[in-house]
Amino acid sequence: xxxxxxxxxxxFIEHRGAFLIAPAVLVALGLGVAILAFTxxxxxxxxxxxxxxxxxSIVFEVGFLGFSFGWALYLIAALFFYCADGFAxxxxxxxxxFWKSMPVSDFKVLLSKLVAALxxxxxxxxxxALISGGLLSAVVLAAALLGGGQGWASxxxxxxxxxxxxxxxxxxxxxxxxxFALGLLWYMPFMALVGAFGAVVGRWAIPLTLLLPTLIxxxxxxxxxxxxxxxxxxxxQFFEYRTAFPLVDGYIxxxxxxxxxxxxxxxxxxxxxxxxxxxxxxxxxFSIGVIYLASEYRRRSNDN
Numbered sequence: 384x385x386x387x388x389x390x391x392x393x394x395f396i397e398h399r400g401a402f403l404i405a406p407a408v409l410v411a412l413g414l415g416v417a418i419l420a421f422t423x424x425x426x427x428x429x430x431x432x433x434x435x436x437x438x439x440s441i442v443f444e445v446g447f448l449g450f451s452f453g454w455a456l457y458l459i460a461a462l463f464f465y466c467a468d469g470f471a472x473x474x475x476x477x478x479x480x481f482w483k484s485m486p487v488s489d490f491k492v493l494l495s496k497l498v499a500a501l502x503x504x505x506x507x508x509x510x511x512a513l514i515s516g517g518l519l520s521a522v523v524l525a526a527a528l529l530g531g532g533q534g535w536a537s538x539x540x541x542x543x544x545x546x547x548x549x550x551x552x553x554x555x556x557x558x559x560x561x562x563f564a565l566g567l568l569w570y571m572p573f574m575a576l577v578g579a580f581g582a583v584v585g586r587w588a589i590p591l592t593l594l595l596p597t598l599i600x601x602x603x604x605x606x607x608x609x610x611x612x613x614x615x616x617x618x619x620q621f622f623e624y625r626t627a628f629p630l631v632d633g634y635i636x637x638x639x640x641x642x643x644x645x646x647x648x649x650x651x652x653x654x655x656x657x658x659x660x661x662x663x664x665x666x667x668x669f670s671i672g673v674i675y676l677a678s679e680y681r682r683r684s685n686d687n
Contacts, residue, residue: 386487390495394469395503401461402504406511409457413450414518440547444555444645447516448635451559454512455566461508462500466574467588469496470581470677490678493582497674500574501567512559520548547644554647561651562630568663569628575670579677596622625666629657 395402470493573592580588596619604613613619634653638645 387491387495390487390492391499391503394496394499395507397472398465398469398504401465402507406454406457406508410511410514410518413515414522418522440551440644441642443520443548444551445639446519447552447555448558448645450515450519451512451555451562454508454515454559455563458505458508458563459566459570462504462574463577463589465504466496466500466578467581467586469500470578470588471585488678489682490675493578493674493678493681494671497571497575497578497670500578501571505563505567509560509563513556516552516556520552551645554645554650557647558645558650561654565654565658565663566628566630568667569658571670572666572673573626575673579673582677582681625662630654633657 576595577588577592580591584591597613600616600619600622601613603616603618634646634650638650
């Protein structure tokens with residue numbers, strides 16, 4: 384167990400640039416953009432017309448959700464590049480010789496990389512999202528308080544506003560955590576597949592993974608036919624379904640622009656009801672199987 388934890392820690396140390404340093408820089412840039420938006424007239428919050436009906440807490444919720452969505456996109460991109468590079472890194476620097484001397488199996492080494500991609504790396508990005516939300520809440524409250532006689536200070540800001548913004552922060556943070564967790568499990572097969580290709584062909588894993596659905600769809604179309612072209616085959620439709628996480632539709636689309644406070648319970652109930660749990664379970668089993676096959680290939684190729 385200590386060796387496995389050491390493997391995970393090593394992954395974080397070797398890739399802290401993408402999952403620690405870069406997020407810290409982006410948080411600072413995001414704070415600067417938010418401050419500029421509230422100070423140079425790009426976001427004018429002097430209450431007039433329809434804008435007067437939006438409270439600072441709702442504006443904060445929209446901004447925090449926007450930050451969280453941006454961090455989710457960053458996380459997905461970073462994890463795919465990590466899986467393509469990290470699963471092949473041992474082969475380039477001969478680190479596998481050290482871990483084999485402990486001894487640690489190839490399966491445990493590759494599994495530690497997948498576990499790192501599902502735990503500590505997303506945790507660091509989630510922390511960056513929480514910090515972004517906290518800084519945004521401070522900016523929004525300051526803008527509401529300093530809005531002047533024609534701003535939020537006279538329309539929506541009162542003694543209870545900080546508590547409402549804090550409640551909004553907790554609701555959006557909980558929704559972000561849930562979406563991160565379910566999204567990671569939903570996309571776990573793709574990360575495992577990229578990692579398995581990375582263990583075999585190195586950094587060419589991402590283009591090969593992107594090409595695989597096309598090859599499968601073309602092969603199905605060439606053998607069985609039944610459609611005008613390969614991109615309306617059943618396999619292609621399945622890949623489209625499997626790459627679409629059910630997040631934006633449902634509660635989010637109905638809530639956005641409604642002017643109502645964000646409700647974590649309603650969001651979680653809606654999201655959990657729309658997740659295909661059977662596909663998620665199959666994906667988890669598929670991921671472990673693919674990692675095992677990649678470890679066997681690596682073990683046998685190293686022995687030879």
